[in-house]
Amino acid sequence: MTPRPLRLSWSDRPVDFSASGPGVVRAERPRRFATQDGRGEFYEGDNLASLDELVRARPGSVSLAYMDPPFDTGRVFETQGRLAESGVSVAYDDRWSDRAAWLEALAERLVRVRELLAPHGSVVVHVDPRTSHYVKVLMDELFGEENFASEIVWRYRRWPAKTRNFQRVHDVMLRYRKDARVEGRWNPLYEDLAPSTKATWGTRKQRAVVDAGGKRLRSTTLEEESKGVPMGDVWDIGVVAPVAKERTGYPSQKPEALLSRIVTSLSNEGDWVLDPYAGSGTTAAVAWKLGRRFVTMDLGEASRAVVHERLAGIGATLFEGESYEKSQQTRKIAAA
């Protein structure tokens, strides 16, 4: 018996999330900005339109996609601090008619991101523990469950809320490969040895000692220092502190330490890293610092302003330019 598929159903569920897709030319095309060397791009406009442009121009080109969509909180998010004083107050609107509508919007983006992934590529979707489950079931359908790689738990610390329940102090990131049969990008990371291990073994490598018959005797330590233990799927990383220099004033900003782990382990230098929900531009900034190429996009002024300033600060100044196709032509002519 073949396994019966498990699917999420809701009324008026579209048959095909890519309908009204890449073939459709939209009235409003996104504005394109790029660094002078073309190793970084920002599109301003609805990310669905931007993704469609990319799918047309260069499918299969992305090694790593990180997606941090709104979490279906029903709230409008406002800017803070200096950014708020500059007059831009609304960052993004996270109100949806129902969860099904939210899920449909996400699904439309996911199928396009999948088209953009290279065979060795993978996508990481950042969600919260109230929505992650719906996203996982949806992604099992869209990507195939055999391509599910990890549920990564981001554990942070914050001031406690008054509640008769355990404090909610984690987010969830789901990683899927484009194709599990292909060897994907992987640069191993290590974390500190557990305190109990350090107490018993110190920081040298352990090695099991086996006798001639293959029976395990005791373990010993080697001369070699241990690199630590291979990184697990629960990450203890602080939120961006209220007074941190890293802080931009854009709400729900993700820490660079978090993105560093993702970008370092799941892409190589020179790879294209995609983030369809740029927000404050953390993914692009981290990718650039780590020698990756980036393509990111967002709707509205708050994000564009923050991303442009942030990237300019690390030497990735964005200029408004021609479309991708046109810039490629220019490049060819210049090279000839």
Add this chain to the structure above:
Amino acid sequence: MTPRPLRLSWSDRPVDFSASGPGVVRAERPRRFATQDGRGEFYEGDNLASLDELVRARPGSVSLAYMDPPFDTGRVFETQGRLAESGVSVAYDDRWSDRAAWLEALAERLVRVRELLAPHGSVVVHVDPRTSHYVKVLMDELFGEENFASEIVWRYRRWPAKTRNFQRVHDVMLRYRKDARVEGRWNPLYEDLAPSTKATWGTRKQRAVVDAGGKRLRSTTLEEESKGVPMGDVWDIGVVAPVAKERTGYPSQKPEALLSRIVTSLSNEGDWVLDPYAGSGTTAAVAWKLGRRFVTMDLGEASRAVVHERLAGIGATLFEGESYEKSQQTRKIAAA
């Protein structure tokens, strides 16, 4: 517009998971064992039948249910160590025709557990990060999403596997209340303050200082010692070590430290704690030690042997006895 419900669908999905339910008298009734004071019970047999008996006898009586079903791994689990040498080798069979079949079986148990919960009660379902998402979507439907309380992440440490991926080092527990409008059981737990907090503030409570105009100034510390920070939903607890005294030889045994947190925070002394998948009997043992009453159940000899021995070791010897109804009659007569 009312929100469109999101549901899991699969072919031949039953309309009603409680069909063939409490009304049906089964050919094989579970064997009942109880402590002499009646504060602890074990049923041997299919837990569906045992749950049905309980639903008939005392619905709404349970304050806390902990469920640790098989994780749909497709494997047969064998006993280890001393238990294996005693001749009982198969602990449980976790092979299912497909995930839908597994989910149906779980759903049948969940609807019965829900019947057994008191209005102030809650249920904790222990799953792994490949199945938790399906269970959450199912439980949102069965319990109502407004009754979802927590996704608790159990982070453990183990010998690293060789894999081009982040090490899987966590399980997931989903907690739902029977009725969020009712004040549920809640005994707060605390964990250590963050090192950075201790360095800056010591271990005294912080208090914000606000001036006459309501503007926030700096914070101060109070005289009062902080109890620590209210427990979060990510728990760092070691697995039961291969050489631990706690170890029974029953596979996938859960640590008592884990159950202690659950039982302490989510039930009061004297409350009934239910575990439909007894396994090695950790829930019953912990509940008993903490002064709760327990009712637990499992199929087969491996579990019965381990549970009986384990409970006898802490003064909760189980005797085979009459049905619950009959024992109640005996009790009344004795009291008269």
Add this chain to the structure above:
DNA sequence: TTGGGTCATGAATCCGGCA
């Protein structure tokens, strides 16, 4: 240069007040 003390302020949740 380093390290300790001081400062500023976000975030989730509940609760009370008011419409």
Add this chain to the structure above:
DNA sequence: TTGCCGGATTCATGACCCA
């Protein structure tokens, strides 16, 4: 009655100052 809004709660943490 219900629903929205503002206030209170009180850890966490990088930046800054100064010795």
